[in-house]
Amino acid sequence: MKKAEMTGYMPVRLYTGAGCVMQQAEELRKLGTKPLLVTGRHSAKVSGALDDVLRAVDGPYALFDAIGQNPLLTDCMRAAELAIQTQCDYVIGIGGGSPLDAAKCIAVLTANPGMTQDVLYSLQWPKDPLPIAVVGTTAGTGSEVTKVAVITVPGGRKKSFHHEAIFPRVALGDPRYTCSMSSTSTASTAIDALAHATESFFSRKANELSQNYALRAVTLLMPELKKILQQEELTFDDREILYNASIYGGLAINSTGTCLPHAMGYLLTEQHGLPHGYACAMFLPEFLKINEQEQPELTRKYFTETGCSYGDWLDIVTGLLQEIHVEIPEEEIIREHSRWIGNGSIQKGWGEITPEACDEILRRISQE
Ligand SMILES: [Fe+2]
The missing domain is CATH 3.40.50.1970 (Rossmann fold)
Structure with missing residues (x-):
């Protein structure tokens, strides 16, 4: 049991x-x-x-x-x-x-x-x-x-x-x-909170409490991220919801840490200067795809309990990343290969994600 x-x-x-x-x-x-x-x-x-x-x-x-x-x-x-x-x-x-x-x-x-x-x-x-x-x-x-x-x-x-x-x-x-943040910072930080909550939810270290924090964060975030994508003017209430969601995300990762999107996102910030939230979010669709295969029930729970469909989630996340392009040269992929070997954050996620699989993910991100 x-x-x-x-x-x-x-x-x-x-x-x-x-x-x-x-x-x-x-x-x-x-x-x-x-x-x-x-x-x-x-x-x-x-x-x-x-x-x-x-x-x-x-x-x-x-x-x-x-x-x-x-x-x-x-x-x-x-x-x-x-x-x-x-x-x-x-x-x-x-x-x-x-x-x-x-x-x-x-x-x-x-x-x-x-x-x-x-x-x-x-x-x-x-x-x-x-x-x-x-x-x-x-x-x-x-x-x-x-x-x-x-x-x-x-x-x-x-x-x-x-x-x-x-x-x-x-x-x-x-x-x-948070009201004085630029629209870019608002989007990048909000999607960072989504990454925290999502990575924590699908971490092998997650527990009942951390998953509920994560689900609450995602539930609060998705309608706000949609407004950000549609360039709606955010009210104080929206700002308060986003702030609270970021705290729920923090509470979730406090138990679990982050997984693949953060581990790999650091590279895009270090080498390509991408703001942290966008850098991590670039890997979120791949991360969800892995979890859909490895943990279908958990994935279903993630969407049903947050009231967001997979399709809408994907539209919102990819929509927010629309303007973000990064070209990762093959030499860089080879040079950075060793950092995925035995990477604790990547191994905290479900599935056997080999360093070669990380290279492939980088190639796909680079083509988008
Ligand atoms: Fe983060």
Whole structure:
């Protein structure tokens, strides 16, 4: 008999809704006396999130506002130096997935001055990271509720680390901040959330709880993705639905991690500069096709319980990717072959996906 199983661990004090940063200012101030604020160059300012956080902190702080679209380990090291010099005792990441993941990494590096990349990724940290708070300004990453940070290491590879000590203590999600996103960012981050939920649902590590988070995310996302595809003006309610869906997606991957689309999507971001969400979504139709063959019942459940037909799903996903073209030269496919050998994320999915099958997927993606 199949064992019913629900497992999960998510110790983040999560608050969402309009005005939550000011309403929960005390939650931030409780974390320490002086935060390092970690942001990208634009979204924290344009969205109004940085101003709100400054008002909520209402005291001394230091600011590192140079986190790029794919956070570099070298930038995290520079930010940690600033935090040490200015004696910050907690970190607040403000922005999309990049500043939030960077904040997690910086919290580790600041607590452990001079830490090398090897020690960081070994997870053998002499001291616990500084307390972390995050304020999301996009609706996709789900990093608010995960113990994962994805950082680009020297050489250009995106590499993640997972550790319970990097769960944010506090996450504040005001969907109003997502209203200033461009239509491209809105689409790319929303489809990233769809990838999180879909990959998690079809992961071998999924359980009853994570699958329900994933199904809820997909149910919320598909009508919104249709509106995005049809270039409808999104209302605040739409933004709130998208934000909540991204949190459900984060809760799902918190138990399972991601699968093939993320593993292979990293390549398209690293080598072809594709925004993260689009890069992963390029592999979603292939991923669904594999699951339809390997897990027909699970696939049926994915569609019936989310109220979306396979045909509509495919129309929406491929419609959103219509403008995205990537040409992957054969030399690149050969050069990158080894990264699919023994790839844990790919093996977490159903079916025996060989490295040669990954090469073929890249050739098909490239032709589209
Ligand atoms: Fe993602």
